[in-house]
Amino acid sequence: MLGDRDSIYGFAALGLDIFPVSDNETGARTLRSLAERDYAVIYITEALAKELELELDRYREAPLPAVIPIPGVRGNTGMGIAMVKKSVEQAVGSDIIFNEK
Amino acid sequence: MAGTQVNPTRMELTRLKKKLVTATKGHKLLKDKRDELMRQFLEKVRENKALREHVEEGIQAANKNFLLARAGMQEEVLNTALLAPKQRVSLESGVENVMSVEIPKFTFKTRTPDENDMFSYGFAFTSSDLDDAIQSLADIFPDMLKLAECEKSCQLMAAEIEKTRRRVNALEHVMIPNLQQNIKYITMKLDENERSTQIRLMKVKDMMLAEAHGYDTL
Numbered sequence: 001m002l003g004d005r006d007s008i009y010g011f012a013a014l015g016l017d018i019f020p021v022s023d024n025e026t027g028a029r030t031l032r033s034l035a036e037r038d039y040a041v042i043y044i045t046e047a048l049a050k051e052l053e054l055e056l057d058r059y060r061e062a063p064l065p066a067v068i069p070i071p072g073v074r075g076n077t078g079m080g081i082a083m084v085k086k087s088v089e090q091a092v093g094s095d096i097i098f099n100e101k
Numbered sequence: 102m103a104g105t106q107v108n109p110t111r112m113e114l115t116r117l118k119k120k121l122v123t124a125t126k127g128h129k130l131l132k133d134k135r136d137e138l139m140r141q142f143l144e145k146v147r148e149n150k151a152l153r154e155h156v157e158e159g160i161q162a163a164n165k166n167f168l169l170a171r172a173g174m175q176e177e178v179l180n181t182a183l184l185a186p187k188q189r190v191s192l193e194s195g196v197e198n199v200m201s202v203e204i205p206k207f208t209f210k211t212r213t214p215d216e217n218d219m220f221s222y223g224f225a226f227t228s229s230d231l232d233d234a235i236q237s238l239a240d241i242f243p244d245m246l247k248l249a250e251c252e253k254s255c256q257l258m259a260a261e262i263e264k265t266r267r268r269v270n271a272l273e274h275v276m277i278p279n280l281q282q283n284i285k286y287i288t289m290k291l292d293e294n295e296r297s298t299q300i301r302l303m304k305v306k307d308m309m310l311a312e313a314h315g316y317d318t319l
Contacts, residue, residue: 010167010238040194040207041249061260063203064194066253070245071157073164080153084146084255091142091259 002030003045007072011043024051031055031067039065045072046079107283109290117287121280128272135265138200142258149251156248159241166234173228192246202261204254207246 002008002019012018019034021027027048032055034042042065049056049069059067069080107113171179195206310316 007164010163010234014235014239014242040192040205041246043245043249060256063196063253063257064205066205066249068245068249068252071160071164073168080157081150084149084153084252087255087259088146091139091262 002027002034002042003048003072007045007047008043016043021048024048028052028055035059035065035067041065042067043070044068045070047072050079107286109287109294111291114284114287114291117280117284121277121284124272124276124280128269128277131265131269131272134200135262135269138202138258138262138265141199142255142262145251145255145258149248149255152244152248152251156241156244159237159244163234163237163241166230166237170228170231170234173230179231199254199258200261202254202258204257205250207250209243209246 002021004020004022008018008020017039019030021030031042031044031052044052044056044067046069049067056067056069059065069083071080107117191209193208195208196203197206198204
């Protein structure tokens with residue numbers, strides 16, 4: 001779990017490792033070091049993911065780790081859905097799943 | 102590609118024809134691969150979308166619960182309560198091959214045998230809201246993992262589809278027409294050579310006849 005403390009401390013109770021970060025630079029560094037270690041899935045709050053989009057793109061096509069944005073305490077920014085949308089656009093050429101909205 | 106140099110020889114012609122056969126076969130196969138990948142991708146992406154909506158809702162609800170829990174407890178008490186997690190999750194990741202795309206498969210194990218045995222604090226000094234909050238997170242967690250798996254698969258498949266599509270297009274619109282054009286060029290050139298040889302022979306025959314017997318066929 002990566003993100004601001006308030007959004008992620010609950011996950012510690014589930015047995016996930018949490019890495020609270022407060023600014024983008026440490027966020028990027030932590031993300032990189034986590035990706036190099038043995039983590040298969042890294043959940044990252046949407047607020048932080050938005051700042052680190054370039055970093056995330058690097059892990060898009062690597063088989064592991066899976067970097068998954070989830071909403072934090074500050075609410076849903078729609079970033080997660082946007083990532084899915086991006087995949088669809090990449091594969092199909094245009095967005096055919098989400099345009100019913 | 103008639104502009105580029107091709108040797109108008111029989112050998113080259115055979116080589117090009119073989120290449121064309123391979124290219125056509127490859128094109129067909131890749132096209133099939135693309136269609137099948139696309140079908141599976143669309144299925145996955147729909148699942149992905151549903152899962153994500155579900156998970157986001159769940160997390161939002163859990164966050165609300167946490168907010169309540171925090172409101173009802175002192176910050177220090179809350180931090181202490183969650184300081185030493187009892188539960189640990191370990192992930193095992195396998196790979197599954199879908200149309201030559203390796204998509205991850207995650208299974209998780211918890212350290213304590215009972216999945217619900219995760220409260221790392223006594224119940225006396227913590228608010229019941231905290232229990233609810235943690236429970237709601239725990240409920241959503243398997244779906245979060247599924248989401249991770251699904252979303253990663255989608256990303257990988259999208260990349261593969263893009264690659265395959267490029268290959269199909271390159272074969273269809275560049276390789277195959279070029280080969281056909283070259284083959285046509287060589288065939289015509291060879292035919293032309295043959296005709297010119299024939300004419301030359303006829304001409305020589307006429308000249309020889311005229312020389313030997315004084316015939317004038319012209």
